[in-house]
Amino acid sequence: MPIIAPTDHKMVKGRAVVAAIYLLLTIGSMAMVCPFLIMLTGSFSNPFDIERRSLIPRFLWSQDDRFMRLLANIFPPQPRNSVQQMKSFFPDCPEDWQIWAAIGDERAQTDGWAETQFAELKDPARRACLDAAAKDYHEFMANWDLRETTLSYNTLYVGLFLKDRYQTLDKFNAAWELSIDDFMKIDASEWSGEPFDLPTFVPLDDARYQDLLAFRQAYRENRFSPCFKGAPANLLRPSCLRFTWEHYVRALGDQGKALGDPSQLPFPVAPDAPAPLLEVWHAYLMNSFALRHIEIQVTRERQDAFRKFQIDRFRTPEYAGRVFERAVTTWEDLPLTPTVPDEKRSGVWFDFVRTHVPVTEWTIRDTLPDQAFQKLALNRHGTLDGVNKAYGLNLTDMRQLQVPYRQAILVTFADYEWKITTSDAFNNYRAVIEHLFRRGTAVRNTLILVILAILITLTVNPLCAYALSRFRLRQTEKIIVFCLTTMAFPAAVSAIPGFLLLRDLSLLNTFAALVLPGAANGMTIFLLKGFFDSLPQELFEAATIDGASEVQVFFMISMPLVKPILAVSMLSAFIAAYAGWEWALIVCQDQRMWTISVWTYQFSQTFGSQPFVIMAAYVLTSIPVLLVFLFCQNIILRGIILPQMK
Structure with a gap:
């Protein structure tokens, strides 16, 4: 027997009841479907848009969102000072950008900023300059030392990589000196927290570090990110230190402002630079620069001073050998080297260089990616004018040239936009399938x-x-x-x-x-x-x-x-x-x-x-x-x- 009689269906009251029933059913169905849609949209998200809780992914129709999602993958929260590095490559980034979830909430701001980046891609003349810079960057990164790189990797692939590398947990536990029962539990937090910008950082060349270098090589070959295959930029970038120089100058306040725009200052600074700039540069070298990029001249006098320095610190060669975990019989077994020695001896070398070698006699090595690329660009284009013409710049000093990672990112996005977006959207599912269903x-x-x-x-x-x-x-x-x-x-x-x-x-x-x-x-x-x-x-x-x-x-x-x-x-x-x-x-x-x-x-x-x-x-x-x-x-x-x- 129906709830509403057939005759009542034709009356206003009956139709109102039917409409109310359908309305309640619709609301109930939406109450069940909407949470699932939010979860489904969240499964396609990344750190940029995870907090939006939207029913439909905005990147499906917004090119601005697609670009910001790419930046969130390239400069994720895990590596140290990741957003600060992004601001160095993109000097026009808003100063208040710190956390990706908060950045994603500022839709109007991110859309406007992304459009300013696209303006260069739409200009044919600027696009040719971007292509030239991206091409040189791609050639530079193809052979750049992996020890001076930063990787924005997906932690889900760490266990899979190490499983393929070691095959068994016994071999892995022996190499890493751990005791775990599942490759999925491997954290390797030091891989994303490598403090390459600290003055006294020198990596410990052990099994973990060699695995990290192999992991970086896998990303350089795009084994875990096939969407970047053929692109000038990918998730591996050089460990540029310009951002530390810019941060140091800004922290000086009025003294730093007197030097000009930090993003336009030379890095490294030439010995014949103006005195105010040179004074700040020497202070930066002494306090904030990564000293592993420093080289000194070794003379007999400095060798003698270094021996006395070690005698004052360790008293006997045998005690120094126990500290450095190596066989030492005489002080000649611990000579002064032009560059930083291994990680265990690096602290003594740093202290000696800072206290006994004038900063004016320090030489910046070509292990600094900023300087290395400047030399590559100069060799490629001949002169500063040639570099300016090729890259569309107006530099007055070759040392002002930054590593063109920004240009490479823009060209990569323009040429591989949907390929990268699709891969990023389903990357979470691929990782889950690798971990759960295989x-x-x-x-x-x-x-x-x-x-x-x-x-x-x-x-x-x-x-x-x-x-x-x-x-x-x-x-x-x-x-x-x-x-x-x-x-x-x-x-x-x-x-x-x-x-x-x-x-x-x-x-x-x-x-x-x-x-x-x-x-x-x-x-x-x-x-x-x-x-x-x-x-x-x-x-x-x-x-x-x-x-x-x-x-x-x-x-x-x-x-x-x-x-x-x-x-x-x-x-x-x-x-x-x-x-x-x-x-x-x-x-x-x-x-x-x-x-x-x-x-x-x-x-x-x-x-x-x-x-x-x-x-x-x-x-x-x-x-x-x-x-x-x-x-x-x-x-x-x-x-x-x-x-x-x-």
């Missing part, structure tokens, strides 16, 4: 567990409900109450006795431990019994008269008539088995028995600082649940709408 037995374990859970649910519960309904036991009500009572206890309460019981039965780390505790469900039995009770007794009597056995009656008559509730039971069993990670983590601590849901939880704990990747993992793992629900929905609706009994 993890050996995870998919197999999940498939086996789901099949076992569904089979047991569709066997145990219907048999129990059929017996309680068909045979009219005196204890039927008590049994039903007992089954329902078990649902009153929280899962956390039953977890401990359940674990102890499975341990005593030696069932830990088995599929039985995952399936047996939930084999009989009180609510499912109660619902099935109600369905069986609703079936007319005439059906069973007719089947008995025709000679059907009780098994035939159960499988051929009763079961087909309760398909809707069986579909609900199957859906519940699937969700419980597929999405249950807490119980699985308790009773199956062996990682070889972990399912996709357990690995997803572990994944979310390991990479919690990257919510966009976590959202991608949730989207992928929710797809099977959605497909199963859609499949069961047809059966449920058919059981409700179509008459099952005649």
